[in-house]
Amino acid sequence: MTGRSAISAQHRALLTERLLACLGKDNIVLDVESQRPWECDALPLYRDLPLLVALPATVAQVKTVLQVCHEFDVPVVARGAGTGVTAGSMPHPEGVLLSLSRLDRILDIDPLARTARVETGVSNLAISAAAAQYGLYYAPDPSSQIACSIGGNVAANSGGVHCLKYGLTTHNLLAIKALTVEGEELALGSAGLDSPGYDLMALMTGSEGLLAVVTEVTVKLLPVPQAAKLVLAGFDSVRAASDAVGAIIAAGIIPAGLEMLDRLTIQAVEDYVNAGYPRDAEAVLLCELDGTEEEVAEHTATVSALLGELGASTLHVARDEAERALLWKGRKAAFPAVGRLAPDYYCMDGTIPRAQLAHVLEQIALLSKEYALPVANVFHAGDGNLHPLILFDAGNPEEIRKAEAFGARILTLSVEVGGSITGEHGVGLEKIRQMPAQFGEAELLLFEEIKAAFDPALNLNPGKGIPILKRCQEYRALPARHRHD
Amino acid sequence: MIESTDIADTLVEAVIGAAEARAPLCIVGGNSKQLLAGRHCDATPLQVGGHRGIVDYTPEELVITARAGTPIAEIESTLSAEGQTLASEPPRYDGAGTLGGTLACNLSGPARPWSGALRDAVLGLRLIDGRGQHLRFGGRVMKNVAGYDVSRLQAGALGTLGVITEVSLKVMPRSEFTTTLAFALPAAQAIDTMNRRAAVPSPLNGALWHAGRLFLRLSGAQSAVAQCAREWGGEPVSAQDAPWESLREMPEALFDQAQNQPLPLYRLSVGSASSLGDLDERCIIDWCGALRWLPSEQALSSVHAIAAANGGHASLFRGGDRSGEVRAPLAPAQQGVQQRLKQAFDPGAIFNPGRLYSWL
Numbered sequence: 126m127t128g129r130s131a132i133s134a135q136h137r138a139l140l141t142e143r144l145l146a147c148l149g150k151d152n153i154v155l156d157v158e159s160q161r162p163w164e165c166d167a168l169p170l171y172r173d174l175p176l177l178v179a180l181p182a183t184v185a186q187v188k189t190v191l192q193v194c195h196e197f198d199v200p201v202v203a204r205g206a207g208t209g210v211t212a213g214s215m216p217h218p219e220g221v222l223l224s225l226s227r228l229d230r231i232l233d234i235d236p237l238a239r240t241a242r243v244e245t246g247v248s249n250l251a252i253s254a255a256a257a258q259y260g261l262y263y264a265p266d267p268s269s270q271i272a273c274s275i276g277g278n279v280a281a282n283s284g285g286v287h288c289l290k291y292g293l294t295t296h297n298l299l300a301i302k303a304l305t306v307e308g309e310e311l312a313l314g315s316a317g318l319d320s321p322g323y324d325l326m327a328l329m330t331g332s333e334g335l336l337a338v339v340t341e342v343t344v345k346l347l348p349v350p351q352a353a354k355l356v357l358a359g360f361d362s363v364r365a366a367s368d369a370v371g372a373i374i375a376a377g378i379i380p381a382g383l384e385m386l387d388r389l390t391i392q393a394v395e396d397y398v399n400a401g402y403p404r405d406a407e408a409v410l411l412c413e414l415d416g417t418e419e420e421v422a423e424h425t426a427t428v429s430a431l432l433g434e435l436g437a438s439t440l441h442v443a444r445d446e447a448e449r450a451l452l453w454k455g456r457k458a459a460f461p462a463v464g465r466l467a468p469d470y471y472c473m474d475g476t477i478p479r480a481q482l483a484h485v486l487e488q489i490a491l492l493s494k495e496y497a498l499p500v501a502n503v504f505h506a507g508d509g510n511l512h513p514l515i516l517f518d519a520g521n522p523e524e525i526r527k528a529e530a531f532g533a534r535i536l537t538l539s540v541e542v543g544g545s546i547t548g549e550h551g552v553g554l555e556k557i558r559q560m561p562a563q564f565g566e567a568e569l570l571l572f573e574e575i576k577a578a579f580d581p582a583l584n585l586n587p588g589k590g591i592p593i594l595k596r597c598q599e600y601r602a603l604p605a606r607h608r609h610d
Numbered sequence: 611m612i613e614s615t616d617i618a619d620t621l622v623e624a625v626i627g628a629a630e631a632r633a634p635l636c637i638v639g640g641n642s643k644q645l646l647a648g649r650h651c652d653a654t655p656l657q658v659g660g661h662r663g664i665v666d667y668t669p670e671e672l673v674i675t676a677r678a679g680t681p682i683a684e685i686e687s688t689l690s691a692e693g694q695t696l697a698s699e700p701p702r703y704d705g706a707g708t709l710g711g712t713l714a715c716n717l718s719g720p721a722r723p724w725s726g727a728l729r730d731a732v733l734g735l736r737l738i739d740g741r742g743q744h745l746r747f748g749g750r751v752m753k754n755v756a757g758y759d760v761s762r763l764q765a766g767a768l769g770t771l772g773v774i775t776e777v778s779l780k781v782m783p784r785s786e787f788t789t790t791l792a793f794a795l796p797a798a799q800a801i802d803t804m805n806r807r808a809a810v811p812s813p814l815n816g817a818l819w820h821a822g823r824l825f826l827r828l829s830g831a832q833s834a835v836a837q838c839a840r841e842w843g844g845e846p847v848s849a850q851d852a853p854w855e856s857l858r859e860m861p862e863a864l865f866d867q868a869q870n871q872p873l874p875l876y877r878l879s880v881g882s883a884s885s886l887g888d889l890d891e892r893c894i895i896d897w898c899g900a901l902r903w904l905p906s907e908q909a910l911s912s913v914h915a916i917a918a919a920n921g922g923h924a925s926l927f928r929g930g931d932r933s934g935e936v937r938a939p940l941a942p943a944q945q946g947v948q949q950r951l952k953q954a955f956d957p958g959a960i961f962n963p964g965r966l967y968s969w970l
């Protein structure tokens with residue numbers, strides 16, 4: 126995108142020298158070729174290279190990086206595992222990429238109080254793995270959980286297939302430690318269930334690295350449910366499957382997960398992992414019920430009966446753990462499976478009221494014809510969180526343009542039916558132009574004020590998350606790096 | 611029939627007027643909580659109670675949107691008619707507690723550790739800021755990560771960031787069946803037992819200790835509740851004798867009423883399994899140990915020191931000196947951020963001056 130930095134060579138040399146002195150050469154990446162692994166996140170449409178990559182191994186080193194960058198007035202982009210899909214952790218050409226992946230220690234697990242205190246770079250799944258010996262786990266489970274970091278989860282307020290019942294990241298945190306842009310510590314939340322003053326932990330959650338850098342996270346752990354059953358239902362139409370989603374919830378049952386896959390996704394998954402989905406269905410619903418043995422038995426019977434009445438063409442309850450795992454594997458492998466159908470895919474993330482599911486999916490199918498790009502749908506139906514995957518070829522500039530235009534139409538459509546442009550992936554760089562579709566100018570200006578309350582020089586992850594309006598650029602006399610018009 | 615009146619325009623005008631005149635406002639919903647949660651606030655009252663009514667309720671979506679002045683009790687009865695409920699069990703204060711005020715105080719009942727606080731159920735809201743702008747944040751959908759979470763930030767802010775005018779909440783199906791078990795135990799053992807019970811799968815959704823008795827509430831599918839009650843034993847407690855309603859409305863009602871001059875009531879938010887030593891025997895221990903109510907004549911600083919040693923914080927909930935600070939002090943870096951946030955929302959400092967902290 127942008128070329129190399131506008132920062133003076135001398136300034137840059139001084140900054141590099143200072144950071145090398147503080148962190149040592151093994152923790153700094155300077156040359157362009159070695160920086161390539163950090164040039165983008167999981168949305169490779171957007172790439173850039175930083176002044177340097179810093180890889181601190183301790184919180185003290187993170188603090189030093191921030192202090193030095195503050196002194197030199199250069200941007201800092203925090204990065205966890207880089208699994209984000211909005212170019213949220215794409216480097217800034219005039220700034221430092223602060224990789225937190227080496228802060229990967231599990232500090233403490235308290236099985237009685239059911240909490241885990243971990244460093245920011247620990248992967249989501251590693252927390253549950255470490256808690257398993259106590260029969261506990263960390264509930265939010267993004268499909269990227271093997272790789273994504275807990276700090277990244279906090280920054281994104283990530284969800285997962287089990288968030289319908291167990292909530293998002295924001296519902297499962299007790300405390301976080303963060304460093305401000307000046308390198309000062311903020312200890313937010315508490316060992317109890319609230320904290321005095323404003324709930325800065327809520328504000329930090331989902332703030333995409335724009336307010337402070339998370340260094341430590343204390344999460345709540347839950348007992349692993351005694352039992353879980355997965356009901357698979359195939360439907361002859363997307364509309365019938367969509368209506369079934371609302372009907373299950375209306376019956377007073379909150380499934381642990383309620384996911385939908387459309388025809389194109391079903392075929393792709395079957396070709397890829399042979400999960401056992403009905404190939405002749407237009408849509409498949411996966412409905413997981415968990416809890417105590419008795420509860421699960423009762424709810425499985427209710428849901429199966431309901432899905433039958435609603436015209437499911439296939440209805441099947443996973444026989445055993447092996448089959449349940451296989452059916453979930455299909456869902457979790459859906460993105461890579463669809464990825465095999467075209468050179469590239471572009472994943473959208475709009476959230477809509479459940480009652481609008483059928484309508485919006487039909488509209489997306491029409492748009493797919495209009496743009497002549499195929500689209501596969503696999504998503505968190507229970508939450509109304511869509512993930513249309515637009516298939517295209519990034520080698521073809523015209524297809525890139527069409528894919529982006531198609532994506533933007535889906536987001537506007539989501540807002541029009543009363544939803545949001547992003548349910549769990551965040552805004553990043555990718556959706557920053559759609560923010561005015563969801564918010565008015567007054568709301569956007571307040572976001573800027575909030576940003577400035579933490580980071581007055583706007584050096585944390587500039588150009589992402591919230592658009593900085595012209596009015597504000599002039600008022601703050603901001604450098605050109607904050608413009609994205 | 612629930613009253614429905616929209617006085618948003620009047621509220622906006624009042625805020626603009628106050629901002630121009632630099633005349634602070636004290637935001638009042640149902641006037642049920644002026645004497646608790648925050649500090650005294652001396653300013654012209656802004657009555658929000660007239661801004662009421664349910665704007666939208668779609669049971670299949672599990673979402674209700676209501677104006678801030680709507681009483682919690684009315685919201686609950688509307689939900690109840692559809693078999694749904696507010697999972698966080700906020701106090702109703704005899705019908706005076708309003709939605710806006712309850713969110714501003716972030717008050718939640720005994721189900722809090724399992725079902726979340728009102729904070730957790732917030733999907734979006736409307737807010738009049740200190741410039742008199744009527745803003746909208748979040749929405750009516752289950753997930754929304756565009757922009758900062760301004761909605762949740764209002765929980766516990768005691769109205770110091772703006773006038774909440776409308777709130778959308780996630781609601782839950784009412785659980786099918788509930789039962790309460792009691793066990794005679796000293797505090798220390800009760801804390802251990804409640805945490806052990808919470809660490810295994812069960813329909814537990816209330817755990818309270820008071821005056822030598824541990825109460826566990828089970829709630830969920832009838833078969834699951836019955837099976838768990840059989841396993842755990844204890845003495846069954848009838849719905850009327852169960853402490854949950856009092857706990858939800860006014861925990862201090864559980865204390866011995868013999869004293870004619872009740873002591874100031876402190877609220878200690880601490881690690882659920884932590885031990886406050888002998889003090890625990892004098893507490894009501896709710897939220898599976900994470901919330902301890904302590905009547906005490908000691909100063910906030912000494913009570914807070916005890917909570918801080920257990921990972922938490924203390925506040926003076928009711929009574930005592932409400933012109934001094936009633937919440938724990940914040941570290942300077944955090945205090946600075948909080949002051950700048952206040953400035954961002956309310957540059958003229960007109961909303962509830964000093965209610966949360968003397969310096970806000």
Ligand SMILES: Cc1cc2nc3c(=O)[nH]c(=O)nc-3n(C[C@H](O)[C@H](O)[C@H](O)COP(=O)(O)OP(=O)(O)OC[C@H]3O[C@@H](n4cnc5c(N)ncnc54)[C@H](O)[C@@H]3O)c2cc1C
Pocket residue numbers: 166167202203204205206207208209210213214225245266267268269272273274275276277278279280281282283284285286333334335337338339340460549550553586589
């Ligand atoms: C195949 C696939 C499946 C996915 N499935 C899901 C899903 O089911 N649900 C879901 O919610 N997401 C999903 N994601 C998106 C992504 O995995 C999540 O957003 C995840 O939380 C990102 O974590 P990360 O550590 O990779 O963060 P990064 O990508 O490194 O960063 C994400 C954002 O967080 C900021 N950040 C990272 N660490 C910190 C920190 N310590 N302090 C401050 N800011 C920080 C970055 O600046 C950036 O803005 C998926 C992604 C992929 C590729």
